[in-house]
Amino acid sequence: MNIKRIAAAISCSLMTVVAHAAVLPATQTDSQWFKDSAANVVAKAQVDTKKTAKNVILFVGDGMSISTLTAARILQGQDKADNQGGEENFLSFEQFPHTALVKTYNTNQQTPDSAGTMTAMATGVKTKAGIISISDTSLRGNCLSSKGNELVSLVDLANAKGLSTGIVTTARLTHATPAATYAKTPERDWEGDFNLPAEAVANGCTDIASQLVMRDEANSLTVALGGGRSYFLPTTVKDGENKAGKRKDGKDLTKAWVDNFSKSAYVWDKKGFDAIDAANTDHLLGLFNPSHMEYEADRADDVGGEPSLTEMTAKSLDILKKNDKGYLLIVESGRIDHGHHAGNASRALTDAVELSNAVKAAMDATSSDDTLIMVTADHSHVFTIAGYPKRGNPILGLVHNVDGTLATANDNKPYTTLAYTNGPGAVVGVRDDLTSVDTQDKDFMQQALIPMESETHAGEDISLHARGPGSNLVQGVIEQNVIFHIINQAQQLGGTKY
Structure with missing residues (x-):
């Protein structure tokens, strides 16, 4: 790949304004974000189709x-x-x-x-x-x-x-x-x-x-x-x-x-x-x-x-x-x-x-x-997917081990495969026991680590x-x-x- 040729193409492309009803303003084309991302596309375009x-x-x-x-x-x-x-x-x-x-x-x-x-x-x-x-x-x-x-x-x-x-x-x-x-x-x-x-x-x-x-x-x-x-x-x-x-x-x-x-x-x-x-x-x-x-x-x-x-x-x-x-x-x-x-x-x-x-x-x-x-x-x-649930374990369900037994955390309570780092599902103090809870219900709120009004x-x-x-x-x-x-x-x- 000819680096000088690509650089010239980039320079030309960034200075050219198409005669069009909608013209990009200088505040847009002069942005380093705009220039860097345009350069990214130019480099990739050298090696593949020009099909539009x-x-x-x-x-x-x-x-x-x-x-x-x-x-x-x-x-x-x-x-x-x-x-x-x-x-x-x-x-x-x-x-x-x-x-x-x-x-x-x-x-x-x-x-x-x-x-x-x-x-x-x-x-x-x-x-x-x-x-x-x-x-x-x-x-x-x-x-x-x-x-x-x-x-x-x-x-x-x-x-x-x-x-x-x-x-x-x-x-x-x-x-x-x-x-x-x-x-x-x-x-x-x-x-x-x-x-x-x-x-x-x-x-x-x-x-x-x-x-x-x-x-x-x-x-x-x-x-x-x-x-x-x-x-x-x-x-x-x-x-x-x-x-x-x-x-x-x-x-x-x-x-x-x-x-x-x-x-x-x-x-x-x-x-x-x-x-x-x-x-x-x-x-x-x-x-x-x-x-x-x-x-x-x-x-x-x-x-x-x-x-x-x-x-x-x-x-x-x-x-x-x-x-x-x-x-x-x-x-x-x-x-x-x-x-x-x-x-x-x-x-x-x-x-x-x-x-x-x-x-x-x-x-x-x-x-x-x-x-x-x-x-x-x-x-x-x-949003996390955690634990070691068996293959086919309901994705919204409690974690079950490969042998089918219910997995538990250090507090001897089960936990879901899906959870959040923060959010309204966090419990301050003793964690809820989910053994009898339908975690696949559409209204179930996943447990979270850090209590926040909104995840x-x-x-x-x-x-x-x-x-x-x-x-x-x-x-x-x-x-x-x-x-x-x-x-x-x-x-x-x-x-x-x-």
Whole structure:
């Protein structure tokens, strides 16, 4: 490999701005994070295919640590009638041809948050915790400091190229991970206008819900499906579940969506979702819960009914694929993270299995010849798989030794295979005796070592799995912001030549 030639290519690529509607600002391309991750992609691109991707689908399992993948794989396997213990199972994406480990730290935190991690994936630039698609020269929660530091995202670039774009999540659409793909704000909590402090209003910052809807049609999302309905409705309006909105500015953003975009529709329940005719719908907004959508384990209990992550993914693809130029779809399984924060492995793992189902649906609906599918996480959790359980031991159960006897700790009490380093399941004092407890019940809270109201994120690497054009770049250990460049190169979105 000619080092001088690669260096020259890198230098040229980083100085070239594509004549495009969406141009990356200097605050983005001058960032050392951007330069280093672009260089990473350039070096890898010298040794493999130049084939481009017409379409890209990025799946993000929020909080989907490698231990979560392992446990979810076993849980899914043990649900199969012909399983050999469950450990032999693979999640749909675990047999993709290319895999890498991803470093997740934020610029100011060793253990990251979702705002900073998704910003890295969406813009190619690492930033501080709590900041969404704004460079880390800004102060968190300070509107004025964010001015001029806004970053261009993959969605912006894809829209500028004429592609269709979609966001799907089981969390609120305004939550940090999905928001980083389309919004720019120095504070992840500014989800609605009622969250904005006086300083933000005075300096012209707008809430995240408004940024999703109030866009020019040329830079609008084709599909946006998830939760967070109350952030889009005014306090004077009640939704289909008879719950009032939270907006104080009087704006009904669901109506604005329909008014602003051609051949558009808004739905709030499963019935309305199922009735959507993809062939005659060019812009679809679905808000299926006032806050986050239900966990997959509880979805059937929702008052209005909710589509599954798999169903939302499939419907989105039906709409997006109408664009001959291609599309970019970002799908988040947001509640894996929430299950872990609650110390509730059952719900977290069930949502991870549903993510695997959604990926399988995307695989079935696309071709690896023209569609790059990537599956990753934004960060990990302090979630452990421990003890020496026998092969096939229920992953949510108590540890049983190879001879079938119940394993006990030094206090002569049994323990579960799954546990957390910290969280609400910690017991101060004498540990509970779990002998007669159904640890496989979906409401069971795993025991933890350090008592905390909410279990925390962890700082170790997460995995990235890929198939399709450009997937050859997914290899080794990479910084999280390299993901932006892999997609940018594969789909030829512009801003940087590789």
